[in-house]
Amino acid sequence: MKLYNTLTRRKDEFEPLVPGKVGIYTCGPTVYMFSHIGNFRAYIFSDTLRRVMEYLGYEVKHVMNVTDVGHLTSDEDTGEDKLEKGAREEGKTPEEIARFYEQAFFDDAAKLNILKPHVVCRATDHISDMIELVRRIEANGYAYRTSVGLIFDTGKYPEYALLSRLNLAEQQAGARVAVDPERRNPSDFALWITNQPKHLMQWESPWGRGFPGWHVECSAMSIKYLGERFDIHTGGIDHIPVHHTNERAQNFAATGKEVVVRWMHNAFLVIGDARMGKSEGNLVTISELQERGVSPAGFRYLCQTALYRMPLNFTAESLQSAQNSLRGLVDFGRNAQAWPVNDAAWIEPFKQEFKDAVADDLNIPQGLAAVWSLVREGNQRQDRAAWEAILDFDRVLGLGLEQLAGAAAEVPSQVEELVAARERARKARDWAESDRLRNEISELGFLVEDTPAGARVKPRP
């Protein structure tokens, strides 16, 4: 299969380090507030990556962190920890806050059929691993001390700017943040932060009581669970210039290796003409989506209509379009369930088309074209084989089509009785009574379709 690599800015053939196996690390949520659907686009992306890998026969180990400490609110590493700020505002301990939002995250993820990574690791459970990693970095001569704590010397790593393609010489130091005169280079960053007595979350370390820098946790935990060389690291495109650049520098400083073989980044969900973000004040959560009548699967479908590397326009219309498309697929499945499997041979070219598409840097939109070809052909042939193939594809799409079509087929007995009564009325050519019963059924939330084989009922869209 082919995959894009941010480091080389090219799409090239994926070669796993260990044949048949793949290690994937995903930058997970910071659990101090509800995750929004923009965040979830990223996790749908990494989930899709995992699913495609598994679909193609790889054995995947997927690792994701949960950041429950260490991301600062204000500049210059002196600010209050986000979790602590949240804790103060809500009158709870940082742990309570973190656990609450972590649970909320995984609840929403489950609604979106995002498979739980094989390893989910909390930063606070890995402080000793982080200290050990920082110790290695310091021992290798990549760190120095200031009044803030231990600082990473980016000047020691010639490849520092490679991932982001930054032109450090042209960067305007201090353009947006005051320069720390103690730092050797403007891009230097904290590995361990001390002298912050107001922080609730602190640990003892060789550099004094304090807490780890922003980027240490991902380096420490990815190496711990996937080794000093692993296949893929994913995250949002915003992580390229700072977080992943720093992570990569730490990785090299600690191990002397290019730890991550391939970096993959998803583009943003765009609302109006802006990204969706808490700073922008245009957040939408999964719950709010549901209140607006859009199912999580509908949102997931929307995400699958665009390439992960392209910005995706999130509008009321695009969302409705996705929801309608999904309804069409479920309708097809519901109809197809009643058909026999005839001839599976005609399916093969479409299966190949789907497989080729998703193996080409996760081109799910192209894969969906194969799905719709199957819908059309399947309808013409009245062949359940098409639906079986689509269910097989759903291992990648993650829409939960089997359950959705199954749920659509569940009809209360009260409705069944009304349908039977309507059938009798129709046989008697009593159209007035027939239409009256149809309205009654409709009020109960169901829709009747008359087919040559008899009446069919489904939940009203």
Add this chain to the structure above:
RNA sequence: GGCGGCUUAGCCAAGUAGCAAGGCGACGGUCUGCAAAACCGUUAUACUCGGGUGCAAAUCCCGAAGCCGCCUCCA
């Protein structure tokens, strides 16, 4: 100021040289007691604009415009 990205039909969105996937929506038709579903057909002589290189460009090169992101935690 630096770096990165985007601009394809009413909307969403594939396609990175050889007659512009797919979905939604809309319209017309077949079927139906009427609907619904399904099927058939129509819906970009055209890919932001201007140059250039090719037999051939949405696709490569140069330039312009608009928009977005990152450079501060942020998917």
